[in-house]
Amino acid sequence: MDRAQLSEELRRIVGPRSVVDNPDALMTYDSDGCVMDLHDPHIVVLPSATEQVAAVVKLAARAGVPVVPRGAGTGLSGGATPMHGGIVITTSRMNKILEFDARNERVRVQPGVINFELSQYLNQYGYQFAADPSSQKACTIGGNIANNSGGPHCIKYGVTGSHVLGLQVVLADGSVIWTGDGTPDAPGYDLTGMLVGSEGTLALVTEAWLKATRLAESTRVVMALFDDIAGTAATVSAVIAGGFLPAALEVMDRLAIKAVNDAYKMGLPESAGAALIIEVDGVDDGLDELLAEIVEICHRHGAIEVRPARTAAEQTQVWAARKNAFGAMGRLAPTYYLVDTVVPRTRLPYMMEQVQLISQTFNLPIANVFHAGDGNLHPIVLFDRRDPDQLHRAHEAVTQVMKLSIEQGGVISGEHGIGMEKQDYMPLLFNDDDLGAMAAVHESFDPTDLINPGKIFPRKQPGHNLAMQRRAKVNLGDEEENEFDKATRVIKAQGDNVWI
Numbered sequence: 001m002d003r004a005q006l007s008e009e010l011r012r013i014v015g016p017r018s019v020v021d022n023p024d025a026l027m028t029y030d031s032d033g034c035v036m037d038l039h040d041p042h043i044v045v046l047p048s049a050t051e052q053v054a055a056v057v058k059l060a061a062r063a064g065v066p067v068v069p070r071g072a073g074t075g076l077s078g079g080a081t082p083m084h085g086g087i088v089i090t091t092s093r094m095n096k097i098l099e100f101d102a103r104n105e106r107v108r109v110q111p112g113v114i115n116f117e118l119s120q121y122l123n124q125y126g127y128q129f130a131a132d133p134s135s136q137k138a139c140t141i142g143g144n145i146a147n148n149s150g151g152p153h154c155i156k157y158g159v160t161g162s163h164v165l166g167l168q169v170v171l172a173d174g175s176v177i178w179t180g181d182g183t184p185d186a187p188g189y190d191l192t193g194m195l196v197g198s199e200g201t202l203a204l205v206t207e208a209w210l211k212a213t214r215l216a217e218s219t220r221v222v223m224a225l226f227d228d229i230a231g232t233a234a235t236v237s238a239v240i241a242g243g244f245l246p247a248a249l250e251v252m253d254r255l256a257i258k259a260v261n262d263a264y265k266m267g268l269p270e271s272a273g274a275a276l277i278i279e280v281d282g283v284d285d286g287l288d289e290l291l292a293e294i295v296e297i298c299h300r301h302g303a304i305e306v307r308p309a310r311t312a313a314e315q316t317q318v319w320a321a322r323k324n325a326f327g328a329m330g331r332l333a334p335t336y337y338l339v340d341t342v343v344p345r346t347r348l349p350y351m352m353e354q355v356q357l358i359s360q361t362f363n364l365p366i367a368n369v370f371h372a373g374d375g376n377l378h379p380i381v382l383f384d385r386r387d388p389d390q391l392h393r394a395h396e397a398v399t400q401v402m403k404l405s406i407e408q409g410g411v412i413s414g415e416h417g418i419g420m421e422k423q424d425y426m427p428l429l430f431n432d433d434d435l436g437a438m439a440a441v442h443e444s445f446d447p448t449d450l451i452n453p454g455k456i457f458p459r460k461q462p463g464h465n466l467a468m469q470r471r472a473k474v475n476l477g478d479e480e481e482n483e484f485d486k487a488t489r490v491i492k493a494q495g496d497n498v499w500i
């Protein structure tokens with residue numbers, strides 16, 4: 001099937017106004033927020049219903065063309081980048097909140113609903129969608145599910161996966177299934193858990209049952225200013241070690257403070273080395289006392305000033321500054337490369353010192369804005385991608401941070417996913433057996449590598465190679481297999497009930 005025929009068939013399925021095939025317009029879809037590697041799709045479709053998604057996937061399977069699911073394209077690991085071209089399926093028109101079941105505290109949505117808009121809708125009933133990525137004013141629930149996204153408040157409320165009850169998905173053969181009916185703990189394999197965080201490589205989410213979380217009665221927010229970032233990170237560990245569970249513990253360093261000041265007129269002292277945003281929430285009674293104890297820990301760890309956000313408007317301003325901090329980086333450099341690693345929380349002060357050394361070694365400024373309470377660091381390497389030398393140094397600096405995070409007992413992604421950006425670093429963390437087990441799961445969902453191909457697994461070891469190696473290895477172990485068969489025969493011979 002040639003491109004013109006494909007376009008025609010797709011127009012028939014989703015309607016003529018829901019197909020993009022103009023080369024200029026296609027460039028809009030050549031990456032997500034990670035602009036290190038760009039690939040144009042062949043064609044983009046904007047379906048509005050599950051049946052249309054299923055029909056597009058069936059057509060793609062027939063034509064042997066890959067499909068790439070896409071939400072708002074705010075991902076930072078190249079997850080929605082059409083690495084091998086193909087049909088990008090954008091969910092921006094699948095943006096309906098379908099049902100709010102208040103008595104069971106759950107809500108059913110299409111995947112293109114914007115995270116912030118869902119929370120705003122739920123707020124009027126005293127609820128929220130508790131996973132709140134800083135990109136929440138743009139990113140979609142489908143993207144959040146695919147990346148198992150976190151956010152400032154996930155230290156207390158948990159990441160997206162903690163709030164998903166069941167998913168309707170289109171599989172690689174175009175069939176549609178529900179992984180659960182919206183009640184907790186569906187029987188059988190936990191397919192919901194399997195699909196959350198699978199980065200759009202196993203199936204396309206077309207509807208979701210999500211938990212609605214009650215809004216806290218009261219909230220307090222303060223910003224503590226420190227001389228240096230390592231001391232701030234140590235304070236975070238001390239707060240948790242003190243037995244407190246704030247709703248958020250977020251850090252911004254000197255460079256980030258500068259960017260945010262310039263962009264949002266926050267009036268923060270640029271002499272401060274770092275700012276720690278602390279939010280506590282819960283029953284109003286006793287909340288001030290709880291916050292006072294945490295503030296006392298900040299003072300003991302050298303806070304030079306603690307600024308309370310006294311009104312709702314001030315709280316909103318603090319959060320706007322934090323959540324828009326990445327955007328403010330545009331004031332410091334034309335491009336940034338954001339690292340997303342995790343270390344055990346107590347290793348954060350050491351990591352912050354090392355990140356400063358890496359910045360000096362590669363002669364590139366690095367800002368830090370991160371979910372400190374989760375040990376999730378986000379060094380932001382600032383550079384100009386038009387300069388090949390800077391581009392090379394940015395890559396090297398990021399590699400160093402990843403290697404260091406692993407050495408410190410951490411992992412290479414906290415919330416942004418692996419996508420294309422980190423696929424070649426996977427062997428730093430997993431051996432071939434580990435990767436082979438993941439590839440076997442991938443193969444069982446998507447045997448022809450139709451959905452978002454070329455992601456997650458290292459470029460040199462694509463998923464189907466790893467799965468084949470694994471099968472060859474299992475088949476070679478014939479003797480062991482026979483022993484296993486013998487053992488099962490014996491057990492079965494004892495009677496059917498033995499399996500109960």
Ligand SMILES: Cc1cc2nc3c(=O)[nH]c(=O)nc-3n(C[C@H](O)[C@H](O)[C@H](O)COP(=O)(O)OP(=O)(O)OC[C@H]3O[C@@H](n4cnc5c(N)ncnc54)[C@H](O)[C@@H]3O)c2cc1C
Nearest residue numbers: 071072073074075079134140142143146149150200205415
């Ligand atoms: C300024 C900024 C701040 C950010 N802050 C955070 C943060 O605090 N926490 C955090 O976790 N992330 C953060 N991110 C990263 C990003 O916003 C999240 O990963 C978000 O969940 C992506 O949503 P999206 O709709 O933009 O998805 P996209 O970028 O379009 O896609 C992301 C992945 O999801 C897949 N996908 C999308 N829709 C579907 C679907 N319906 N079915 C199956 N797969 C699908 C895509 O194939 C891709 O692999 C930030 C990004 C930016 C630019």
